[in-house]
Amino acid sequence: MMKLLRRSLIVAAIAAPALALANATVDAPAPAFTAMTADGKTVSLADYKGKTVVLEWTNHDCPYVKKHYGGNMQSQQKAAAAQGVVWLQVISSAPGQQGHVDGATAQKLNADRGAVPAATLLDPKGEIGKAYGAQTTPHMYVIRPDGTLAYKGGIDSLATAKVDDIGKAEPYVTQALVAVSSGRKVDKASTRPYGCSIKYAS
Template identity: 35%
Template sequence: MKLIKPILLMLCFAALTAGRTAAPNYGVGDTVADFKLKNVDGKMVSLSDYKSGKGVIVIFDCNTCPYSKAYNDRIIALNKKYAAQGFPVITINANDPSDSEGDSFDEMVALAKRKKYDFPYLVDETQNVARAFGATNTPHVFVLKNEGGAFTVAYIGAIDDNARDASSASKKYVEDAVDALLSNKAVPAAKTRAIGCGIKWKNA
């Protein structure tokens, strides 16, 4: 009986820690592993496709969240401003469509067409990419800097400090981060709290 209790404790600990090791949850300064996901045009897109640029702005987003809708035009504007400067936008939808019907792949295609997206809108069907990044909300931004073909995290968090009104935002976190990187300066605020709806996880 004395031996059974320690064994049970070890098994419980292993079960609790197994999920933690499966998701790296990237932090600032970490190198991001390559990923490949399907775009709304049916083509596969990889992070490594952008190795000739200066970096990328990865945004975990969706169709349905009120915060995502509020930030939609700002996300489009970020790509228009920074893609030509070497920091294009990549959006990723990891929501489970069985829990959020408006986030089905067909609905993603329709939204991208309606809003005339000129950047990828990728579906993370397995949710493995979102888990690896440690994404929790929509939108949730990860600005990645290309360092010799390896992408490292330079900023994590919100787009700005005013979800309701872009013109009233006093802090534009993503713009400040990318502007700093383009000027070879330190990012002024490397991490902020992402504001938005929680990602709809499978079997949650």
């Protein structure tokens, strides 16, 4: 009887519906948002109209995030900024969950890692993440200057936590930014994101 009950619980857990997320659509207007930044300012997506915007979902304790913050993410942030791209980190971990930090801690983490996002958005209720359908850390989005979504998916093509794989991977976000800057459609506009699941509030 106990074995049957245990098996039923396992099946129920597997069959439990996933957290309901929206699904931002490539070539459609990117979902609007307003958020508090780590340094206490309020920003909206509308503030960046006319500029290319990158959204990067992050969780500093995630092994996949640590992989890319060994230098790759910082390099991409700096290269993007040099091209006038607005790079926004988004932290959607709920209070009490892995990756949740306050603004001061988020700023210190970036300073310690040499990270240079234009801003870090605090999304403890997961409203921005759910509006975009963000699933993992990292999960990446590129928004065109006209406000439409150009790319969503993984930072690159190799879904591992191995630093050595970065140089072997197809750099999806970098390719998307090149296409957007050239006024072209992104060849691979929707790819599979990989990383740790975002720790949303239930």
